[in-house]
Amino acid sequence: MKPHLFLLLLIFSSSSAQTPLRLRMTEIARGFTSPIGLVSPADGSNKLFVMEQGGKVKIIAENKVLPRPFMDISSKLDGLNVAYSEKGLLGMAFHPDYKKNGLFYVYYSAKTKEKGMDHKSVISSFRVSPNDPNLALLESEQIIMEIPQPESNHNGGQLAFGPEGYLYIGLGDGGGAGDDHGEEGNGQNMNTRLGKILRIDVNHEKPYEVPSDNPFVNLSNIKPEIWASGLRNPWRFSFDRATQNLFCADVGQNKYEEINIIRKGKNYGWRIMEGNHCYNPAQDCNQRNLTLPISEYDHTEGISVIGGYVYRGLEFPSLHGYYLFGDWNGKLWYLEYSEVSKEWDRGPIFTGRDNNEIDGKINSFGEDEAGNVYVVTQKLFGPKSPTGVIYKLGY
Numbered sequence: 001m002k003p004h005l006f007l008l009l010l011i012f013s014s015s016s017a018q019t020p021l022r023l024r025m026t027e028i029a030r031g032f033t034s035p036i037g038l039v040s041p042a043d044g045s046n047k048l049f050v051m052e053q054g055g056k057v058k059i060i061a062e063n064k065v066l067p068r069p070f071m072d073i074s075s076k077l078d079g080l081n082v083a084y085s086e087k088g089l090l091g092m093a094f095h096p097d098y099k100k101n102g103l104f105y106v107y108y109s110a111k112t113k114e115k116g117m118d119h120k121s122v123i124s125s126f127r128v129s130p131n132d133p134n135l136a137l138l139e140s141e142q143i144i145m146e147i148p149q150p151e152s153n154h155n156g157g158q159l160a161f162g163p164e165g166y167l168y169i170g171l172g173d174g175g176g177a178g179d180d181h182g183e184e185g186n187g188q189n190m191n192t193r194l195g196k197i198l199r200i201d202v203n204h205e206k207p208y209e210v211p212s213d214n215p216f217v218n219l220s221n222i223k224p225e226i227w228a229s230g231l232r233n234p235w236r237f238s239f240d241r242a243t244q245n246l247f248c249a250d251v252g253q254n255k256y257e258e259i260n261i262i263r264k265g266k267n268y269g270w271r272i273m274e275g276n277h278c279y280n281p282a283q284d285c286n287q288r289n290l291t292l293p294i295s296e297y298d299h300t301e302g303i304s305v306i307g308g309y310v311y312r313g314l315e316f317p318s319l320h321g322y323y324l325f326g327d328w329n330g331k332l333w334y335l336e337y338s339e340v341s342k343e344w345d346r347g348p349i350f351t352g353r354d355n356n357e358i359d360g361k362i363n364s365f366g367e368d369e370a371g372n373v374y375v376v377t378q379k380l381f382g383p384k385s386p387t388g389v390i391y392k393l394g395y
C-alpha cells in the first residue's frame with residue numbers, strides 16, 4: 001500500500017470512530033441491594049453515602065460498609081418491588097454547608113390519597129445527629145415539596161446543589177408512555193413541575209423560596225420553580241466542577257437516549273422530540289425554541305442512559321474534561337469536546353473486557369470530594385438481592 005493512501009485510511013478511520021478510553025474499575029464495596037446513587041458529604045471525612053432504592057442509606061468509610069445504616073426511610077415509602085419499580089428512595093444531596101449545619105436532602109416516593117394519583121414525590125430535608133456523624137435523625141424531617149405522580153414510573157429523582165448554592169431537582173414526565181397526560185403532555189406544559197428541572201432556594205426559614213433570577217418568575221400559568229423544561233425522565237444530572245455546566249442524561253422512549261447541557265429557561269424538546277428526532281408528531285414537528293442534545297445514541301446500543309460526571313479529580317489529570325457515563329445495560333462511554341468540530345464526540349470506555357460492557361447493570365454514578373468518579377452497579381434484581389457493587393474509575 002502506498003504510504004499516502006495508508007495515511008488517508010488512518011485519518012478516515014480515526015474520524016469515524018472515537019478512540020476507546022481504557023480505564024480500570026476498582027471495587028470499593030459490595031453487598032448493596034438495589035443501590036441507586038452515591039454521594040459525598042464534602043466534609044473532609046472521605047466518607048461515601050450509598051442510597052438503596054428500598055430506603056436505606058449506607059456509609060462507606062475507609063473502603064468498609066458500616067454495619068448500621070446512616071438512615072432507613074423504608075417505612076415512609078410507597079410500596080415497591082425493587083426488582084422492577086421506579087419508585088423508592090431516588091436521590092440525595094448534602095447541603096454545601098453540611099459540615100456546619102448537618103443538613104441533607106432526599107427525594108423519595110410516598111403514598112398519596114389524592115384521587116387518580118399513583119403516589120407522590122417528596123423532597124425533604126433531614127439533619128445528622130449532633131452526637132453521631134454516622135446517624136441521621138429521622139424526626140428532623142422537614143418536607144420541602146410534594147409532587148403528585150399520576151403513574152408509577154418516570155420519577156426523575158436527582159438532587160444536586162448548583163455552584164451558587166441553590167437546589168436543583170429532576171422530575172420525569174409523570175410516566176406511562178409517550179407523555180400522554182393532558183393535551184400537550186407534561187414535558188411541554190409549563191403549569192406543571194413534571195418533566196422539568198427545578199431550581200429552588202432552601203436557605204430560608206420557610207420550606208423554600210424561588211430564586212428571583214429563575215427564568216419564569218411572576219408569569220401566569222408557569223410554575224416559577226422551573227429552570228428547564230421538555231424532559232422525559234432526567235434520572236441523573238451533575239455539575240461540571242470546572243465549567244459549572246449542568247450535564248443531564250434524559251432517558252428516551254422507544255429509540256433514542258440523550259445527553260443535554262441544561263441552560264436557564266431552555267426547552268429540551270420532549271414530547272415533541274425524542275433526541276434529535278420528531279416524536280409527536282412523528283414528522284415535521286415544530287422545533288422552534290427547542291434545544292437539542294449534545295449527544296445521542298439509539299436502542300441498538302443501549303436502553304436507558306445513566307448520567308455520570310465530568311472528571312475533575314487530581315489523581316488522573318489526563319482524564320480532565322471527559323464526561324464519563326453509561327447505559328443501564330452495562331455499557332460505559334465518554335464524551336469529549338472537540339475544539340475543531342465544536343461538538344461532543346462519544347467513544348467507548350473499556351475496563352478490561354473485550355468490549356465496553358461491564359459485568360452487571362449500571363444504576364448510577366457518583367463523585368467523591370476529591371473528584372473521583374464511581375460506578376454504581378447491580379447484577380441481579382429483587383428485594384433480597386444484595387448484588388450491588390461500587391467501583392472507582394481510573395487508570
Ligand SMILES: [Ca+2]
Nearest residue numbers: 268269270275
Ligand atoms: Ca430532548
